[in-house]
Amino acid sequence: MSSVRPTVALLGLLVTATVTAAPQRPVREAAPAEPLPAETAAAQVRDRALAGGSVAWELLESLTTEIGPRPTGSPAMEAARAWALARFKALGFQNVHAEAFTKEAAWVRGQESGAIVAPIARPLALIGLGRSVPTPSAGIEAEVVVFSTLEALVSAPMGSLAGRIALVNQPMTRMQDGDGYGPAVAARAYGPSIAAARGAIAYLTRSITTGNARAPHTGSLVYEDGVPKIPAAALGVADADLLSRLVARGAAPRIKLVLESSEIASAPAWNVVGEVPGRDPAAGTIVIGGHLDSWDPGQGAIDDGAGVAITAAAAKLIQDLPVHPKRTIRVVAWGSEETGGSGAAYAAAHATEVEHLVLAGESDLGAGRVLRLLLPKMPADDPLRRALAIVLAPLRVYVGTDAAHDAGSDVEGLKDAGVPVFELTQDATLYFDIHHSADDTLDKVERADLEQAVAAWVATLELLAESEGGFR
C-alpha cells in the first residue's frame, strides 16, 4: 500500500475526538459492586480472554471429544442437547432450557460408494449431499458428462443428459472473508435439479472447497419443485479432476454410484438457551450463539463447535464480572443449521418478544481470528462505535463502515422480523479447506486464534450490553 491517508470516516472520528476529549459513556463509581466504566470492563474481559482465561477451548475440546459429529435427528445430537444444557448450567447461566421444535424430515446418511468402471476401474472418494434421495439399492451405472462450471450445465439443452450422470467440476475461489462460497455452492445446492431438468439420472459436484484433500465435502442440496429428484453426491477434488482428464482424452467414462439414505419424519430438534441476566430488565436482550448441530464426517469442530464455544465463553466472562452490564445476553446453541430450520423455529417462537431483542449475531465462520466488527447502520462518529474501535484495535480488529448484513443463518429469521444484527467477521482463509468434511476436527483449531475471537466477542458484547438506546 502506497498511501496512508485516513478514510473519510476516520477523519470524522479524529475531528470528533478533538472536540470531545472524553468518550460519551456514563460515569460510574469505582467501588467493586458498582459497574466499571464499560470501556474498562471491556478491556479487562478482552485481556482475560487473550490470556487464556476463557473456557472456549475447554468447551470445544469437550464437545468434539465426547460428542463428535452431531447431525440433527441423530442420537449424537440428542447427546449434544444434554451436553449443552449441562454446560450452560455449569457456567452459571440463568434460564437454561431447550426449546423443542419439529423438523419435517431429518436426513440420515446410509452406505455410500462410487467408482469409475470404464474406461478404467478406480474407486471414487465421494459423499452424499444432504437431503439427496437414495439410488436404487443396486446403484446407478451410467456415463458421466463433465461440465467445467454450473453455467455450462445450465447451457446444456433440455433432454441432452437423458440417462446420464452430470458432474460439475467448478473450483471455488479462496477469499479471506469466505465470500467465494456463495458463487461456488450453487453447484451443490441447485446443480441436482438443473441436471435433472436436462434429463440426468444422478448428479455429482466437485466438493465445494478451497482445499485439495481427497476427503469429499458434504452439504445440503435444494430440490426444485416439479423436477425429478435425482441422487446427488460430492466428489473429492482429485476424483473430479480425474474424470475431467478422462473426458479430455475423448473417453466417455462410466461410473457406478450407490447412495443410501433415509429420512426421519417429524424429527425432534432443539435450540438450547442460557442467559447472563442484565442489571436492567427493561434494557432488552442481545441474542448470540453458534449452532450445535454439524455435518457427520468430521467432529463439527470449526463448523460450528467453535461458534458455540466462542459465544458461550464470551458470555461466561461477562457472567463472572462483579457487575453485569445493563442488557441481558442470551446464548443460543441452535439445533438445525446445516439442514435448516433452527433459525426459523427460533424466530417463530420469539415473535412476541422481538421488540425486546436489541441485537442478534451468530458465530458461524470457524475458529479463526476476528478481523472486523460490522454494526447496524449508525453515524461514523457515534461514541459507541468509537469506544468499540478503541477496545478492539489491540486485537487488530477494526470497526467496518458498512452496516452488518450477514450475521449468520440462524439469526436470519430474527433479522427478517426486524431485529438489528451485528457481525464479527472471522478470517476464513482456511475455513473452506475442511468445512463439511472428515477434516473438520479439533486439531485444525489454533487455540490462540480461538481465544482472540473470544476476546473480540466479549469486548464487543460488554460495550453493546452497556450501551444506551437501540439500534433500530
Add this chain to the structure above:
Amino acid sequence: MSSVRPTVALLGLLVTATVTAAPQRPVREAAPAEPLPAETAAAQVRDRALAGGSVAWELLESLTTEIGPRPTGSPAMEAARAWALARFKALGFQNVHAEAFTKEAAWVRGQESGAIVAPIARPLALIGLGRSVPTPSAGIEAEVVVFSTLEALVSAPMGSLAGRIALVNQPMTRMQDGDGYGPAVAARAYGPSIAAARGAIAYLTRSITTGNARAPHTGSLVYEDGVPKIPAAALGVADADLLSRLVARGAAPRIKLVLESSEIASAPAWNVVGEVPGRDPAAGTIVIGGHLDSWDPGQGAIDDGAGVAITAAAAKLIQDLPVHPKRTIRVVAWGSEETGGSGAAYAAAHATEVEHLVLAGESDLGAGRVLRLLLPKMPADDPLRRALAIVLAPLRVYVGTDAAHDAGSDVEGLKDAGVPVFELTQDATLYFDIHHSADDTLDKVERADLEQAVAAWVATLELLAESEGGFR
C-alpha cells in the same frame, strides 16, 4: 544471516577460477553433428526443460490418470509395466525391456475398519500397514493404551500390554529435506513387534505425516523374528489425538478393529529399463530412475510417479540432442520399492556389470523443486564440480560439499556393490503431508516445480555423462 563470508570451499573455487580462466572441459567443434561443449549442451537442455519442453508432466498425467495406484502384485502394476514399456519405446529409448524378478510374497489389502466402542462410539479413519497380518474375520476388540512416543512404548514392561492394543501417537517434524521421516517412521516399522513383545494383540500408529488431513497414511512394517505377528494399522492424526484426549480424561477407551489382508506367494515383479546410448560404449553407464510401484490409497503421483517422470523426461531431452554424450544413460522404473525388493533384484541381476556402472541415482522424494546436488566425494575445485555449480545456479540449485550418501532405496544395492551414487535433493517440505495416503494425487503436483526438477536432472546428467574419468 549476518555475515556473507564465502565458505573455505568457495574461496578455493574463486582462487582456482582466477588461475584457470576457462573451465577444464574438452574443446569440441561447433558443427551440428559434433558434440557441443558439455556446458553449452547442459544449459540448452536445462532451459528446454524449464520452458516446458519436457515430457515429465505428460508422463505423470498419463500414469496417474490411466493407471492410478499400482501396488506390486496388483493388476494395476502389470498395466504399469506395459505402460512403461510402451512409453519408453515411444520416447525413442533403446534396449527397452522388463527384467522379471519374484517377490516372496506380495501383500494385498482387504476390507478394513475400526471404531471406538467405549466410552463413546466413533468411527476411526485408519489404514492397514503393509505386510500386516489380518485380524480374525470377526475383528479384535480391546482396550487401547496410548504412548506419546515409541520410546515410551519401549519403556513399557514386558507383559504390561497383555490383551490390549497399543497406540503410539508420536508426531513427525516437518523438515525441508524430509529428514523428520527417519525418526518418525520407526513407530510404523518397528512399533508392531515392540508392542507384541510386551503382550499387545494389535498395534496402531499415528500416521507418519507432517500433515493434518484425516486421511491415514500407510507404509510397510517390519516384523521382528521370534515375536508374535500382530495386526497393525495407521490412524488419521485427528483419530490418534482423539484417543489421546480420551485417555487424558482417565478413560480406558476400547476399540474394534477389522483388518483383512492376504498374500500372493512368489508374486511376479519387474524393473522396466530403457537406455539413451552414449557415444562411447567403453565410457560406462549412469543408472537413474524412479519407482513405478506405489501404495494403493492415492494415485502414486508424488510417490513415485514423479520420479519416473522426471528421470525419463530428463533422459528424453538428452535422447533428442543431435549428439549424445559419451556415456549411456539407463532409466530404470523399479517395480517394488514400497514393499521392498526391486533394488536388491536389480543389483543381483547386474552384479557382473557393476564395474561398467559409473554412477547411480534415484528420484524418490516427490515432485518438488531440486535444491541441491550431492556428488561422490571429490575435490572442491574439481572442474566437473565447478561446471555443475555454474549450470545449476540459475535453477537455485547448489552443489553441496558433503558426499552423496542417500541416493534412493532402489540404488542401495548398487551402492553396496561399489557403484558411486549422486543425489539431487528435492524440497520435501510438503512431501510427507500426502505421502502414502489417499491425497497422493496429481493435483498436488506444481508443474513448474516438476519442470525445474527435470531441468536440474538433465543438466546434471549431461555433464556427468560427458565427464572424464570415474567417481570411485
